[in-house]
Amino acid sequence: MPEGPSLVILKNAVQMFKGQKVIAVSGNTSIDKDAIRDLEVIDFKTWGKHFLICFKNFTVRIHLLMFGSYAINERKGRPERLSLQFANGELNFYTCSVQVIEEPLNEVYDWAADVLNDNWDAKAARKKLKAQPGTLVCDALLDQNIFAGVGNIIKNEVLFRIKVSPLTTIGDLPPRKLTEMIHEARNYSFDFLEWKKAFELKKHWLVYTKKICARDKTAIIKKHLGKTNRRSFYCPVCQIKYECIKISQ
DNA sequence: CCGGTTGTTCAGCG
DNA sequence: GCGCTGAACAACCG
Numbered sequence: 333m334p335e336g337p338s339l340v341i342l343k344n345a346v347q348m349f350k351g352q353k354v355i356a357v358s359g360n361t362s363i364d365k366d367a368i369r370d371l372e373v374i375d376f377k378t379w380g381k382h383f384l385i386c387f388k389n390f391t392v393r394i395h396l397l398m399f400g401s402y403a404i405n406e407r408k409g410r411p412e413r414l415s416l417q418f419a420n421g422e423l424n425f426y427t428c429s430v431q432v433i434e435e436p437l438n439e440v441y442d443w444a445a446d447v448l449n450d451n452w453d454a455k456a457a458r459k460k461l462k463a464q465p466g467t468l469v470c471d472a473l474l475d476q477n478i479f480a481g482v483g484n485i486i487k488n489e490v491l492f493r494i495k496v497s498p499l500t501t502i503g504d505l506p507p508r509k510l511t512e513m514i515h516e517a518r519n520y521s522f523d524f525l526e527w528k529k530a531f532e533l534k535k536h537w538l539v540y541t542k543k544i545c546a547r548d549k550t551a552i553i554k555k556h557l558g559k560t561n562r563r564s565f566y567c568p569v570c571q572i573k574y575e576c577i578k579i580s581q
Numbered sequence: 582c583c584g585g586t587t588g589t590t591c592a593g594c595g
Numbered sequence: 596g597c598g599c600t601g602a603a604c605a606a607c608c609g
Contacts (some may be wrong), residue, residue: 398586399606
C-alpha cells in the first residue's frame with residue numbers, strides 16, 4: 333500500500349467527504365473519538381506517507397506503515413482501527429497508526445520535503461544531502477526528512493534509472509548524479525502515481541524484485557544494505573559504484 | 582503453508 | 596546522551 337503516491341490516490345478518492353460532517357466515529361484506535369464527532373472535515377492533505385484529516389482545531393494523522401489499508405464505502409472483514417461515517421458514505425482504516433496533531437500543520441510539516449508536493453524544493457534537498465556526505469544513497473533516498481514519500485520501491489527504481497549503485501555515498505556521487513538523483517526521486521514518484529492509478533505499477537518495475545537486468549541481462553543482486561537495512565536490488569554492471577580517492581594531508 | 586515485506590517507533594544496551 | 600540493534604506491530608502475496 334504505502335509509498336507516497338498511494339496516499340495521493342487515497343486523498344483523491346475521498347474528496348466527496350471534504351466539507352462533510354462526521355456523523356459517527358468508531359474503531360479500536362486509542363485517540364479520543366468523541367472529539368471528532370459532529371465536526372466538519374476541512375480538508376484532506378498528505379505529507380509523504382502521512383494522510384492528514386484536517387479539522388478546525390486539530391488534525392488526525394493516519395500512517396499505514398507496512399500493512400495498513402483503507403476502504404471507502406465498504407468494510408473488510410476485520411476490526412476497523414478508525415471508521416468515519418458521513419451522510420454520503422464512510423471511510424475506514426485498518427491496522428494503521430492514528431495520531432492527533434494539535435499544532436498547526438505548517439509548524440509540524442516541511443512541505444518542501446515532500447517529493448509529490450507543489451512546494452517540493454530540490455535545492456533544499458541538495459543542501460540536506462550535502463550535510464551528510466558519508467550516508468549511502470540507498471539510505472538517503474529513504475530519509476523522510478529529505479525525500480518524504482519515497483519508499484523502498486521508488487528507492488530501487490530511482491537508483492536503477494540513474495545507473496548508480498546503492499553502495500555509493502553522497503559524498504562520492506558526482507554533482508551531476510546528485511542532481512539526477514534528486515530530480516528522479518520526484519519524477520519517478522509521479523510515474524509511480526500514474527502507473528498505480530492504472531493498476532499497472534508492477535509491469536514497470538525494471539529492477540525491484542527482478543532477477544535479470546532490464547538493460548544488459550546481468551543477474552540482479554539482492555541484498556539488505558545500509559543503516560536502513562532494506563532490500564536493495566541492483567545491477568552490478570550498469571549501476572556504477574562511485575568512489576573518490578581521498579588524498580590525506 | 583511458510584517466509585518475507587511498499588514502514589516506523591521505541592526499548593535496551595554499551 | 597549518542598548510535599546501534601532488535602522487537603513489535605500484524606496482513607497479504609507467492
